[in-house]
Amino acid sequence: MKRVFLFGLMCLAVSASAQVLDAKKISNSNDKVRSIDQMLSYGQKSLGPVSMTGPEINADMYKQLGIELPTTWEAQTGVGKSISKISKVQAGDLVFFGDGNSKCVFFSGVAYKVTKDGFDFMYVNKENVFTMGNTNDTNFRNCFVTASHVVSDKDLKAAYSSWDKMVSDADKAKKNKEKAFKESKDSKEDLAKAKSDIEKLQKELEDLEARKADNEKDLEASRSEWQQTMDAANQAASMGDSNKASKNLAKAQKQNEKVNKKLNKYEAQKEKLVKKIESTKKDLAKAEKNLAKAEKKAAKAADEYASAQKAEEAAAAKIAD
Numbered sequence: 001m002k003r004v005f006l007f008g009l010m011c012l013a014v015s016a017s018a019q020v021l022d023a024k025k026i027s028n029s030n031d032k033v034r035s036i037d038q039m040l041s042y043g044q045k046s047l048g049p050v051s052m053t054g055p056e057i058n059a060d061m062y063k064q065l066g067i068e069l070p071t072t073w074e075a076q077t078g079v080g081k082s083i084s085k086i087s088k089v090q091a092g093d094l095v096f097f098g099d100g101n102s103k104c105v106f107f108s109g110v111a112y113k114v115t116k117d118g119f120d121f122m123y124v125n126k127e128n129v130f131t132m133g134n135t136n137d138t139n140f141r142n143c144f145v146t147a148s149h150v151v152s153d154k155d156l157k158a159a160y161s162s163w164d165k166m167v168s169d170a171d172k173a174k175k176n177k178e179k180a181f182k183e184s185k186d187s188k189e190d191l192a193k194a195k196s197d198i199e200k201l202q203k204e205l206e207d208l209e210a211r212k213a214d215n216e217k218d219l220e221a222s223r224s225e226w227q228q229t230m231d232a233a234n235q236a237a238s239m240g241d242s243n244k245a246s247k248n249l250a251k252a253q254k255q256n257e258k259v260n261k262k263l264n265k266y267e268a269q270k271e272k273l274v275k276k277i278e279s280t281k282k283d284l285a286k287a288e289k290n291l292a293k294a295e296k297k298a299a300k301a302a303d304e305y306a307s308a309q310k311a312e313e314a315a316a317a318k319i320a321d
Contacts, residue, residue, distance in 0.1 A: 033064035036092035194284035
């Protein structure tokens, strides 16, 4: 395609080759404008005096669909598929007009309504008024230079369908990621608690062992006292003093019960602590497994979310083929 500039006008040799349009992200579009008709209705609301040029208004209209167009005549004629016949123009196509004697573009617009004989279009006139024109007017029909087919409703429907699905998938992936990260956080807290509990229980066991060591002398004295009482009971029995022997034996039994009670209490406390420690160690092992599983799940969810975001961007960035 050859283009030269002459006195500020854009002149070209029209090419019929199709071109690929890379669209702006749909996330930047007007969510209420998802079809050619809706775009044209948006443009119709701007009819009247304007401060923008024709190409700028064209670009603004397409921006509502999420499609970013250049804002010059020359660049816009290179967008989409070039159309050389008025009869082939569709609603929403960019249309370009010259002076009727050359291929120099004087102004551009957007085809609004296609009829059997031509089409209505919106454009900015010399008085900077955004208004309507019709190719039934020979002044316009004879000045038609070219048109550009940017996108079709079929393309838009497919793109937005893909976009909506990608947004939904991304939202779902985000929720899964947040859930997985929460599970990972909870698992870390469970693991920290299990470690803390083990440390506390081990400290209690150490304290119990320390108390046992401190009480060893008392226990030994109690055993010695018990032995002395038993000796006295045996001596009294050998001397025939059964009454004294019985008293000493009863006393020895109480002393023995006291010693055994202390020992049993210690052993029971120790057994209870050991069981708690073993149980907590199992909790710790379980927490470590849960954490590893949760972190793996969180990493996978983060990757899926990143992939969903990329898919969302890809769907948003490709409106038309």
